[in-house]
Amino acid sequence: MSVTETGATIWLTGLPSAGKTTIAYELAGRLRGEGHRVEVLDGDEIREFLSAGLGFSREDRHTNVQRIGFVAELLAANGVKVLVPVIAPYADSRDAVRKRHQAEGTAYLEVHVATPVEVCSVRDVKGLYAKQAAGEISGLTGVDDPYEAPESPDLRIESHQQTVQESAAELYALLSERGAA
Ligand SMILES: Nc1ncnc2c1ncn2[C@@H]1O[C@H](COP(=O)(O)OS(=O)(=O)O)[C@@H](OP(=O)(O)O)[C@H]1O
Numbered sequence: 080m081s082v083t084e085t086g087a088t089i090w091l092t093g094l095p096s097a098g099k100t101t102i103a104y105e106l107a108g109r110l111r112g113e114g115h116r117v118e119v120l121d122g123d124e125i126r127e128f129l130s131a132g133l134g135f136s137r138e139d140r141h142t143n144v145q146r147i148g149f150v151a152e153l154l155a156a157n158g159v160k161v162l163v164p165v166i167a168p169y170a171d172s173r174d175a176v177r178k179r180h181q182a183e184g185t186a187y188l189e190v191h192v193a194t195p196v197e198v199c200s201v202r203d204v205k206g207l208y209a210k211q212a213a214g215e216i217s218g219l220t221g222v223d224d225p226y227e228a229p230e231s232p233d234l235r236i237e238s239h240q241q242t243v244q245e246s247a248a249e250l251y252a253l254l255s256e257r258g259a260a
Pocket residue numbers: 094095096100122123126135139140141143144164165166167168205207217218219220224
């Protein structure tokens with residue numbers, strides 16, 4: 080099978096504003112340009128449709144992650160590179176998704192976008208950190224809600240120490256090393 084026909088799920092986990100979405104779309108553009116079939120399962124879009132009605136409790140986040148993992152595996156098993164920029168804060172939820180892929184023989188890569196909360200809260204792309212600080216919301220991942228960082232991800236990206244292009248290139252190199260790019 081050629082590299083463009085090899086499906087894989089690439090899950091980008093990390094805090095809000097860590098850079099998950101930006102890196103996913105940067106990589107998606109490069110892969111599409113090279114003839115890969117790519118889908119980005121964007122957390123916000125998924126929550127509008129597939130996971131409409133779910134909130135941010137532990138249980139709802141787990142359900143959200145399992146639904147996304149299910150769809151990602153289906154697509155990846157059919158030759159699509161599936162990029163998933165979704166927080167997935169709980170290790171057991173992520174492990175269940177990995178196991179599902181393993182059981183089906185589908186490639187799965189876990190990427191930790193390891194931007195520290197101090198940097199994320201300054202970036203604050205959606206204004207959530209400011210809202211939490213102002214007491215307007217609670218349960219924000221990494222601030223007053225848990226984030227269990229992966230202990231041994233396939234790749235850890237230090238987005239606060241490099242450009243978007245460098246971060247995406249690191250991920251591309253990993254795919255290449257694993258025979259998927
Ligand atoms: N309380 C709280 N905690 C974390 N995130 C919050 C919260 N409220 C809203 N948002 C916004 O929703 C996006 C997270 O959704 P996800 O589906 O990626 O999260 S999860 O895996 O189900 O935990 C997340 O998107 P990203 O910023 O792209 O990570 C946030 O913008």
